Amino acid sequence: MTILRVHNMSHDFGGLRAVQDYDLEIEIGQIRGLIGPNGAGKTTIFNLLTGIYTPTKGEILLDGKRINGLPVHQIASMGISRTFQNLLLWRHMTVLEHVKMAHYSRIRYGLIGAFLGTTKRHKEEAEIEEKARKLLEMMGIRHLSDQVVLNLPYGAQRRVEMARALATKPKLLLLDEPTAGMNPEELVQIMEIIRRAHHEFGLAILLIEHRLKVVMELCERIQTLNFGEVIAEGTPEEIQNDPKVIDAYLGKESVI
């Protein structure tokens, strides 16, 4: 079953066309990759899907409902969650608070509960905390719950971001270069975590990644982007041998 369908989406920054006639269909439980050289428009596509930019043209359907033009938080609570390339964490907040915060849209106690500290609020906060701790356990960072994120090593910060994204209960998870800046050991761990999240929550995942090893191992299908356009789409093997992809990454043979 298709969970996300993007049809003919384009986006302009002033006179510059950043994304051109982009199409995408993701099924439930699928892991897909999005690769391409720097500036190809990968992160722009993520920003379009999550509502940070509104597409100039085209349509985004989540579960058959049109979501372009909706505010970011609404799209997020409908089931698209993401991590950021350059780790956008809240620097004064603890790990646990990060994960609890991602439950925001499902809080039922309202402002009265927040101001007056009703029993309903304490019960609900306790439930959220319980869930958050479970998620941190799964991510292997439960022991860091009460640490302020600013003091954590880079790899742990990546995990916090991932835990936070999963806590919104997404149907589709967008991972923007989840292995950037990681050493080989951390790389193996994060791939394991992605697999586990995928397995346990039955998520669809869309992955931007520069390390081909990661993409080739994780993804079922891969799209290659260059100058805002999809130049190739297929299984990892097909992509690896596609001359257009090799061109985009390495340049034409004749140039050398």
Place this chain on the structure above:
Amino acid sequence: MASTTTFRTFRAGWSRVPLIGWLFGALLAVTLERLVGGPLALAVGLPKIPALFGLDIMLKKPLLIPNAVLYVLLVYGLPMGIATRAGIAPANRLAARLFRLPIVVTTVVYIGFLYAIFHVWAEVNDYRALVLKLTLIAIMFTLSLNVINGYMGEFSCSHPGFMALGAYCASVFSLGLFVDTRFFGTALLPPALGPFLFPVALVLGGLLAAAGALIVAVPSFRTRGDYLAIISLAFLFIVKSLIENLEYVRGPRGLSGQPDWANLPTVFLWTVACIWSINNFVRSTIGKALNAVRDNELAASAMTVNTRRTKIVAFLFSAFWAGIAGGLFAHVLRYVNPSTFGIQNLAEVLAMVYFGGLNSVYGSIVGAVSISLLGEALRPLEIFKWIIIPLLLILVMIFRPTGLIAFKDLDVTSLLRPKQNPGGEV
């Protein structure tokens, strides 16, 4: 062997005094002062009981400093020191017993104790009562500003404006309905009813301030930082010049003769309500969203946080409490005029917030109390007061840029916990 044990218990003893022990000690000290303070002051060579822990005497008559210090030691230091240490075991037993009650009941008991201390202390003279009431109001005002400047990380300059709205709204309500005045005519309702409707007056003031806050909250959707600070400053000037030119509330002459309803218990209860609700709010996930918006707004919205709702709630809530503080302020001084709510007032409350500490209820209390008391203590220095307080602020900013006690949660439960290992309990 025995002496080292005694020494150890002596030292450890101070850290094991539970909150209730300190409250008992303080209550004992103020009761003692109430009973024998006058003769004792004369005995140590002071003309009368020093009003603010001797601070007020020290600058006026430096020669009396040793006497004042001696008095403070005899009245506060010695009784509190002995009582708290001697009473550790019973105090901890009592704390443990109280701790087993529902948390609401326990908190009420503690607050009752705190009030008793304030009450006895303030009974000694009117000046004390006034300083105490103004300090409590300063706590409310500082805390409400901390919601915006600390928790949400915007720089609001509009809070004196919110306070002015609250002060004027409450004053018009009480003067118009319950007092015969030249400008509002005769009283419409029997004055005996007044004290019961005083909360209504305050809440109306708070709501008017919250409505005014919309003018700052809506632009905050699109602007942040310096630009929003300028907008909020503009709001302050709008409110001030509006009141100055509004003949209905007597323009720059101000309103006077407010009924004397803001007595110590009233101000105290409102302050408790303010601290309680703001502390509740900032510790809930909905309130923590303020921090998320401050630290990274984009990430907050991508994690389902409704940032507009968060901002509007923060502004309205904080303005509401600033308005309540304003209403109380007007009824404590029984006089308001627009020039009270100018840049000077803004500078004072900003000093309290940044001195005490951002993003912290403790910080706001510490900031408001220390700057208020310092202001009173330095009063004899007149103009130099405004050199010393800013200098202190500069020092704090250099050595602790976020304030004395920043980023610390006020956890009531851990505050009330008895401080003894379970083995020694009943």
